[in-house]
Amino acid sequence: MRLRRLIESIAPKPRGASVEVWPWTVRAFHWALVLAVLVAGITGFLGGMTTLALHLIAGAAISALIVLRVAIGLFGRGYARFDSFPPSKQAALEHLDDIRFGRHERHLGHNPLGALMVYAMLAVLLAIVLTGTAALAGMFKQGPFRSFIGFDAGWLIYGLHQPLAWLLMIMVAAHLWGVWFEGKRGQENLVAAMIHGRKAAEPPAPPPPTRRAHPLLAAASGIGAVAVATLVVYRASTGPVAGLPPAKLDATYAEQCGACHTPYSPVLAPAAVWRQMMGDLRHHFGEDASLGDAKLHQRILDYLVANSAEHSDTLLAHRMMQRDPTDPMRITATRFWRFMHWGIPARVFASKQVGGRSNCSACHQDARSGRFLPENIHIPEQVE
Numbered sequence: 001m002r003l004r005r006l007i008e009s010i011a012p013k014p015r016g017a018s019v020e021v022w023p024w025t026v027r028a029f030h031w032a033l034v035l036a037v038l039v040a041g042i043t044g045f046l047g048g049m050t051t052l053a054l055h056l057i058a059g060a061a062i063s064a065l066i067v068l069r070v071a072i073g074l075f076g077r078g079y080a081r082f083d084s085f086p087p088s089k090q091a092a093l094e095h096l097d098d099i100r101f102g103r104h105e106r107h108l109g110h111n112p113l114g115a116l117m118v119y120a121m122l123a124v125l126l127a128i129v130l131t132g133t134a135a136l137a138g139m140f141k142q143g144p145f146r147s148f149i150g151f152d153a154g155w156l157i158y159g160l161h162q163p164l165a166w167l168l169m170i171m172v173a174a175h176l177w178g179v180w181f182e183g184k185r186g187q188e189n190l191v192a193a194m195i196h197g198r199k200a201a202e203p204p205a206p207p208p209p210t211r212r213a214h215p216l217l218a219a220a221s222g223i224g225a226v227a228v229a230t231l232v233v234y235r236a237s238t239g240p241v242a243g244l245p246p247a248k249l250d251a252t253y254a255e256q257c258g259a260c261h262t263p264y265s266p267v268l269a270p271a272a273v274w275r276q277m278m279g280d281l282r283h284h285f286g287e288d289a290s291l292g293d294a295k296l297h298q299r300i301l302d303y304l305v306a307n308s309a310e311h312s313d314t315l316l317a318h319r320m321m322q323r324d325p326t327d328p329m330r331i332t333a334t335r336f337w338r339f340m341h342w343g344i345p346a347r348v349f350a351s352k353q354v355g356g357r358s359n360c361s362a363c364h365q366d367a368r369s370g371r372f373l374p375e376n377i378h379i380p381e382q383v384e
Contacts, residue, residue: 011192014200021108022197025072025218026080029065030194036061037125037172044165049340052374056136063129064226066122071222076215079109087119088112104185106205111182117175124168131161139315140373144232146241151313243313245370250303254368256291257300262361265370266307267317268331274304277329285329316372332357344379353380 022030040058043051073082091112098105110118137145138154149157183190193199245267254263266274278301281289291297309317319336327333341357349357360367365376 011189011195013192013196013198014189017201018198019108019201020197021079021199022194023077023080024197025076025215027194027197029069029072033062033065033069036065037168041165041169049374050377050379056132059129059132062125063229066126066129067225067229068222069122071218071225075218075221085110085112085115085118087116092116099185106186106203108199108205114178114182117171117178121168121171121175124164124171128161128164128168131157131164135161140371141241141244141314142373150243151315151318155315245312245314245317246307247369249368250300252296253300253303256296260287260289262359263368264331264360265368266304267309267312267314267370268320269304269308270310270321270323271305271308273323273328274301274308278304312370314371316370348379351380 036058040055040062043055043058047055072080078084092115095105095112097103107114133143134145134149135154135158136143137147137149138151139158179190182188188199245265249263249265257263269277277284278297281291281297291300309320311317316336320331320334322335324330324333324335331337348354354362360372363377363379364372365378366373
């Protein structure tokens with residue numbers, strides 16, 4: 001009861017006779033999309049790598065909502081249908097003229113400018129989802145495109161993903177301003193109408209198309225399309241993919257090098273660095289790490305070179321190729337490592353749970369596999 005009163009105070013229904021403009025399907029879509037875009041925006045602009053999983057969930061929700069909106073637009077009723085607000089450049093220009101000269105023609109559904117904004121936002125949202133999926137495939141080898149898109153293409157597409165996100169934010173701001181402006185100009189609470197779905201019956205406005213609605217067909221087509229897309233994405237996301245580091249470390253290498261420190265994935269350095277490191281184990285970061293067995297030494301060297309950064313096509317592998325010329329041997333000296341760990345307090349690295357900047361496995365649960373996926377990062381919240 002209190003929630004109902006709160007909603008009614010925020011979105012009072014029009015007094016007198018009223019008509020339903022936005023069916024519950026459109027209202028549910030609208031507010032679900034607002035939430036999904038809000039989560040995607042916060043995690044994308046303000047969040048770090050640790051929020052990427054939530055960012056991807058929001059992106060998946062947006063894609064599903066777009067599919068459902070298309071189904072509603074084709075088979076829904078009234079002002080929810082696309083044919084009730086067809087995109088028209090001429091109508092939009094005439095609407096601008098009405099604003100310029102102080103004329104006002106009431107539109108129960110979307111006005112011509114609002115119609116263009118709906119189509120533009122759906123198109124930009126779709127482009128954001130596609131570029132984000134492609135970038136994920138190229139940089140992290142995840143998602144349905146992971147078998148088809150390499151790092152170079154993924155990185156290039158990522159360069160489009162960010163400007164599209166900023167464009168969407170500008171469009172959202174323009175949409176909010178337009179809602180405020182049209183509501184003030186027409187003396188109507190447009191936000192309230194998107195909550196309870198109704199507008200005053202007077203003054204009259206052109207009626208929506210009278211085509212019969214097909215709610216079951218809309219629901220079946222929307223849910224069916226989402227289900228098929230989910231199956232396709234799952235199958236594509238679990239298939240074989242090239243350019244990945246070895247899933248498991250070589251047993252001999254892990255045993256010999258892991259006896260003194262965390263055995264690092266070969267993807268963390270180029271072949272030249274591994275050759276230089278293995279060529280002088282007597283002075284291995286201030287320790288004598290000589291193996292004393294030439295065959296064993298050669299076996300480990302061959303494994304590291306065969307699986308070095310050059311042989312993987314992930315973001316990590318490409319960035320680990322770029323070494324600090326003054327300290328090429330040290331992972332923590334690379335520009336990429338410093339950038340990705342910027343902002344983490346020194347006390348975290350010094351804690352017992354982490355045990356130093358070089359202990360990757362303390363925070364990266366998949367460090368040994370060389371994937372270093374964002375969703376597998378767990379930084380201890382309480383450090384001693």
